[in-house]
Amino acid sequence: xxxxxxxxxxxxxxxxxxxxxxxxxxxxxxxxxxxxxxxxxxxxxxxxxxxxxxxxxxxxxxxxxxxxxxxxxxxxxxxxxxxxxxxxxxxxxxxxxxxxxxxxxxxxxxxxxxxxxxxxxxxxxxxxxxxxxxxxxxxxxxxxxxxxxxxxxxxxxxxxxxxxxxxxxxxxxxxxxxxxxxxxxxxxxxxxxxxxxxxxxxxxxxxxxxxxxxxxxxxxxxxxxxxxxxxxxxxxxxxxxxxxxxxxxxxxxxxxxxxxxxxxxxxxxxxxxxxxxxxxxxxxxxxxxxxxxxxxxx
Amino acid sequence: xxxxxxxxxxxxxxxxxxxxxxxxxxxxxxxxxxxxxxxxxxxxxxxxxxxxxxxxxxxxxxxxxxxxxxxxxxxxxxxxxxxxxxxxxxxxxxxxxxxxxxxxxxxxxxxxxxxxxxxxxxxxxxxxxxxxxxxxxxxxxxxxxxxxxxxxxxxxxxxxxxxxxxxxxxxxxxxxxxxxxxxxxxxxxxxxxxxxxxxxxxxxxxxxxxxxxxxxxxxxxxxxxxxxxxxxxxxxxxxxxxxxxxxxxxxxxxxxxxxxxxxxxxxxxxxxxxxxxxxxxxxxxxxxxxxxxxxxxxxxxxxxxxxxxxxxxxxxxxxxxxxxxxxxxxxxxxxxxxxxxxxxxxxxxxxxxxxxxxxxxxx
Ligand SMILES: Nc1ncnc2c1ncn2[C@@H]1O[C@H](COP(=O)(O)OP(=O)(O)OP(=O)(O)O)[C@@H](O)[C@H]1O
Ligand SMILES: [Mg+2]
Numbered sequence: 075x076x077x078x079x080x081x082x083x084x085x086x087x088x089x090x091x092x093x094x095x096x097x098x099x100x101x102x103x104x105x106x107x108x109x110x111x112x113x114x115x116x117x118x119x120x121x122x123x124x125x126x127x128x129x130x131x132x133x134x135x136x137x138x139x140x141x142x143x144x145x146x147x148x149x150x151x152x153x154x155x156x157x158x159x160x161x162x163x164x165x166x167x168x169x170x171x172x173x174x175x176x177x178x179x180x181x182x183x184x185x186x187x188x189x190x191x192x193x194x195x196x197x198x199x200x201x202x203x204x205x206x207x208x209x210x211x212x213x214x215x216x217x218x219x220x221x222x223x224x225x226x227x228x229x230x231x232x233x234x235x236x237x238x239x240x241x242x243x244x245x246x247x248x249x250x251x252x253x254x255x256x257x258x259x260x261x262x263x264x265x266x267x268x269x270x271x272x273x274x275x276x277x278x279x280x281x282x283x284x285x286x287x288x289x290x291x292x293x294x295x296x297x298x299x300x301x302x303x304x305x306x307x308x309x310x311x312x313x314x315x316x317x318x319x320x321x322x323x324x325x326x327x328x329x330x331x332x333x334x335x336x337x338x339x340x341x342x343x344x345x346x347x348x349x350x351x352x353x354x355x356x357x358x359x360x361x362x363x364x365x366x367x368x369x370x371x372x
Numbered sequence: 373x374x375x376x377x378x379x380x381x382x383x384x385x386x387x388x389x390x391x392x393x394x395x396x397x398x399x400x401x402x403x404x405x406x407x408x409x410x411x412x413x414x415x416x417x418x419x420x421x422x423x424x425x426x427x428x429x430x431x432x433x434x435x436x437x438x439x440x441x442x443x444x445x446x447x448x449x450x451x452x453x454x455x456x457x458x459x460x461x462x463x464x465x466x467x468x469x470x471x472x473x474x475x476x477x478x479x480x481x482x483x484x485x486x487x488x489x490x491x492x493x494x495x496x497x498x499x500x501x502x503x504x505x506x507x508x509x510x511x512x513x514x515x516x517x518x519x520x521x522x523x524x525x526x527x528x529x530x531x532x533x534x535x536x537x538x539x540x541x542x543x544x545x546x547x548x549x550x551x552x553x554x555x556x557x558x559x560x561x562x563x564x565x566x567x568x569x570x571x572x573x574x575x576x577x578x579x580x581x582x583x584x585x586x587x588x589x590x591x592x593x594x595x596x597x598x599x600x601x602x603x604x605x606x607x608x609x610x611x612x613x614x615x616x617x618x619x620x621x622x623x624x625x626x627x628x629x630x631x632x633x634x635x636x637x638x639x640x641x642x643x644x645x646x647x648x649x650x651x652x653x654x655x656x657x658x659x660x661x662x663x664x665x666x667x668x669x670x671x672x673x674x675x676x677x678x679x680x681x682x683x684x685x686x687x688x689x690x691x692x693x694x695x696x697x698x699x700x701x702x703x704x705x706x707x708x709x710x711x712x713x714x715x716x717x718x719x720x721x722x723x724x725x726x727x728x729x730x731x732x733x734x735x
Contacts, residue, residue: 259454261456264443265458265517266458267423267442267443267444268421268422268423268443268444268446269473269517275473284459
């Protein structure tokens with residue numbers, strides 16, 4: 075819960091001047107971003123644009139149209155959106171589950187190779203995924219050869235893409251979760267063990283609820299990573315041509331000789347809508363995460 | 373339940389937390405582990421609880437070795453310094469947690485939680501979260517959670533050190549009363565010797581992971597076996613004066629040093645006479661302002677006056693840079709710089725060997 079401390083303004087004018095300067099600097103620096111979003115919005119609803127001005131085919135101001143949004147009636151876009159969602163949610167579940175267990179073990183238990191594992195994870199996180207593409211290709215091929223599993227997690231499947239994305243995201247997730255677990259007092263855990271809980275119940279009933287804000291943060295960032303993923307889906311779903319939204323946008327830009335930028339903008343905005351809605355409703359919670367989560371369980 | 377520790381040790385690499393401790397806690401007894409910070413009190417307690425595995429040695433409950441029994445099967449209740457309440461659960465759920473894990477019927481759980489909560493005076497707070505309680509209330513919840521499962525052994529790890537002085541006094545009495553009513557064997561860790569003295573049947577004094585002494589408060593106070601115990605037990609601490617000699621002249625024993633020369637009772641004097649320079653210990657309450665000059669007074673100059681309310685704690689500088697403390701009536705209005713004469717009541721005086729730091733009277 076945020077607590078606002080009212081600070082008395084002592085030197086009124088000087089302070090106000092400084093505030094004004096700060097606001098002006100912030101406003102100026104944000105202009106390019108705002109212009110970009112404004113263009114995106116205008117472009118999706120107009121025939122073409124010159125600068126920020128919508129134009130009709132004759133070059134007059136106007137030319138408002140819904141033609142760019144025609145794609146929503148195409149079943150293809152919904153399949154692509156569904157794939158994006160599967161990848162993003164698959165990552166949230168996969169990364170969240172695996173890194174909470176691994177992070178807990180690394181934070182609380184003493185086992186052979188713990189130190190080595192920790193530093194290896196850090197190195198892996200720093201490893202650029204492009205360099206791994208070819209080896210991942212072979213791994214996916216091998217999975218494809220397996221009966222059953224191959225159909226879901228093999229090469230050229232959405233499941234396979236999700237699997238690869240999860241494993242590439244795990245090092246960061248594990249480190250983050252380990253950090254959250256490190257901040258929980260040992261006493262609470264000891265108390266629960268003495269109260270009669272098993273190790274697993276302690277993890278699930280006592281410790282996990284404490285790190286909910288952290289887990290939520292990890293889930294949000296993982297979702298965004300999965301939702302906007304391009305490199306991995308584009309590389310490992312060659313055969314399907316369209317895998318997820320970013321790949322679909324790229325396909326729109328490359329397929330026809332004359333790219334319809336306004337349509338690309340419309341799909342781009344379409345991809346952003348869930349994110350915007352999500353942030354609109356959760357921004358208070360998100361801020362909470364940065365300010366250290368729930369203290370004292372209130 | 374009877375608890376026995378046999379040659380219990382805990383090491384991490386070459387860090388020694390607990391060093392070869394052996395002691396026995398009788399059924400229904402209240403034992404305090406007393407020692408300075410970092411001496412291994414918590415480590416010992418956590419080994420008894422089953423959280424830490426002993427490096428060597430044995431822990432026995434009622435004569436049965438429990439080294440490999442997991443914490444949940446030891447039937448103990450523990451109260452932590454940090455309370456360790458579960459912040460996402462209500463007070464009710466906190467206290468009910470041990471019972472839920474035992475899969476007791478809902479009705480019984482409700483009944484027992486309510487009973488314990490009423491006993492602890494927190495029956496009206498059951499719907500709150502720990503974050504909405506004061507420190508003292510949280511302490512009561514923690515105590516309630518430890519008591520609710522009717523444990524055979526209660527462990528306390530400095531449970532009162534986060535409370536203010538007044539509340540500490542109240543809770544001290546309350547814990548002691550509950551323990552006596554319920555008759556549960558208890559081990560109470562503290563670094564506050566007043567707490568240990570007032571609450572415990574027996575005190576285990578620990579220093580650097582080693583058991584220094586294990587005895588009743590009176591014994592430790594009247595007959596300290598080492599210099600450490602003498603200086604640690606008692607508030608304000610015992611005055612220790614180095615370079616004192618005890619001599620016998622005309623049938624009387626005298627303890628003397630450059631600063632003073634006072635007689636000692638023969639039963640103490642005869643044990644230490646003629647042993648050269650030793651350490652003399654005299655408690656502040658055995659020093660008084662001399663009524664009149666009788667030739668046996670100790671002369672000094674008031675150095676510091678610390679008002680404690682009921683008494684003033686007076687620090688006096690004697691000849692040869694020796695300082696002693698004693699308690700004086702504030703109405704006497706002693707002030708730094710005043711020359712005073714004191715009377716040493718030597719009927720309870722202690723003597724220690726400066727090399728081994730062991731008592732020359734009881735060692
Ligand atoms: N997990 C650990 N790893 C290494 N050393 C430890 C560990 N836990 C405790 N120690 C060391 O063991 C010694 C005893 O620690 P312990 O916590 O038992 O002290 P304590 O008597 O409870 O002190 P306090 O009054 O400050 O709580 C200390 O020197 C401490 O540094
Ligand atoms: Mg401790």
